[in-house]
Amino acid sequence: MIKDNVAAILRQLPPGVELVAAAKTRTAAEILEAVEAGVKIIGENYVQEAAGVFPAVGRRARWHFIGHLQTNKVKRAVEIFDLVETVDSVALGLEIDRRSAAAGKTMDVLVEVNSGREPQKAGVLPEEAEPLVRALAGLPNLRVLGLMTMGPFEGDPEDSRPYFKETKKVWDELKALAIPGAEMRRLSMGMTNSWRVAVEEGATMVRIGTAVFGPRT
Ligand SMILES: *Cc1c(COP(=O)(O)O)cnc(C)c1O
Numbered sequence: 001m002i003k004d005n006v007a008a009i010l011r012q013l014p015p016g017v018e019l020v021a022a023a024k025t026r027t028a029a030e031i032l033e034a035v036e037a038g039v040k041i042i043g044e045n046y047v048q049e050a051a052g053v054f055p056a057v058g059r060r061a062r063w064h065f066i067g068h069l070q071t072n073k074v075k076r077a078v079e080i081f082d083l084v085e086t087v088d089s090v091a092l093g094l095e096i097d098r099r100s101a102a103a104g105k106t107m108d109v110l111v112e113v114n115s116g117r118e119p120q121k122a123g124v125l126p127e128e129a130e131p132l133v134r135a136l137a138g139l140p141n142l143r144v145l146g147l148m149t150m151g152p153f154e155g156d157p158e159d160s161r162p163y164f165k166e167t168k169k170v171w172d173e174l175k176a177l178a179i180p181g182a183e184m185r186r187l188s189m190g191m192t193n194s195w196r197v198a199v200e201e202g203a204t205m206v207r208i209g210t211a212v213f214g215p216r217t
Contacts, residue, residue, distance in 0.1 A: 002030060005212050006037035013206070017199055020064050020188070022209035024049065025216050028056035034212055035061050043085070043207050047073040050080050066148075066188075066207055068122050074099045083108040085148040085188050085207075088123050093136045100141035108143050109136065110188055113170060115163035116152030123149065126170050133174055137181030144179075146186030146204070147171045157194040164189050164201035171202070 009019060020043040021034045031042060031053055042057065044050035045067030054063070062082045069077060069086060077084065078099045087093050087109045100107040111132055114123030124132050129147065136144050147170065151163040167189060175184035188205040190198025195206040210216065 002033040003037040018205045020207040028053040085110045086112040088112045097139040097141045110148040113149045115149045144182035148188035157197045160194040168202040
C-alpha cells in the first residue's frame with residue numbers, strides 16, 4: 001500500500017519537485033517500505049523519534065528536520081539530519097553552526113516563513129526573512145538553501161494558495177538579491193491536502209505524510 005502510494009505521488013510530481021515523506025509516528029518498517037518504493041528524503045518532526053528509526057534506515061535516504069528544533073537537541077540533530085527546514089531565529093542558526101563546526105560538517109538549512117502570520121506558529125514573518133537569511137548566510141558551517149512554509153489551513157487547499165504565493169514572492173526576491181552564502185534553490189511548501197496547489201505556486205519540495213503512509217492513528 002505504501003509502495004502504491006509512493007508510486008502514485010512520484011508519477012504526479014513534475015520534474016524538479018522533490019518528495020519529502022513526512023514520517024512522524026511511522027515505524028522503521030514503514031519508512032523502509034517507502035524508501036524501497038523510491039522515497040529519497042525522510043522528514044521527521046522530533047529528534048528523538050528520528051534517532052529511533054535512523055539505525056534501521058541509515059543513509060539509504062536523506063533526512064530533513066521539519067519540526068520545531070530545540071537548542072538542546074541540536075547536537076543530536078546535526079548527527080542525523082542532512083537539512084534543517086525550520087530555522088527561524090539567529091540563536092538557533094548560531095547553535096546549529098557551532099554544533100556543525102564541532103562535527104566537522106556543513107549543515108544545509110531553510111528558513112521557515114510564518115506566511116499565515118499566526119502568532120502561535122513557528123517561523124519568521126515574511127518581511128523578517130531577508131534579515132534572518134543575511135545573518136545565517138554569514139555563518140561558516142551553514143548553507144542557506146531556501147525557504148519553507150506551513151501555511152495556516154488544514155481544510156480547502158485553495159485557502160493555502162495566497163500563503164504559498166507570498167512565500168514564493170519572498171523566495172524570488174531573495175534569489176534576486178543573490179546574497180553570498182544563501183542560494184534560493186529550495187522552496188518547501190505543501191502537504192497531503194495542499195501539495196498540488198503548492199506545486200502550482202512554485203514549490204520545489206512537498207512534504208507528504210498521510211498520502212504516503214495512510215492516516216495517522
Ligand atoms: C506532518 C507534517 C507534514 C505532512 O502532513 P500530511 O498532512 O500528513 O501530509 C508536512 N509538514 C510538516 C511540518 C508536518 O509536521
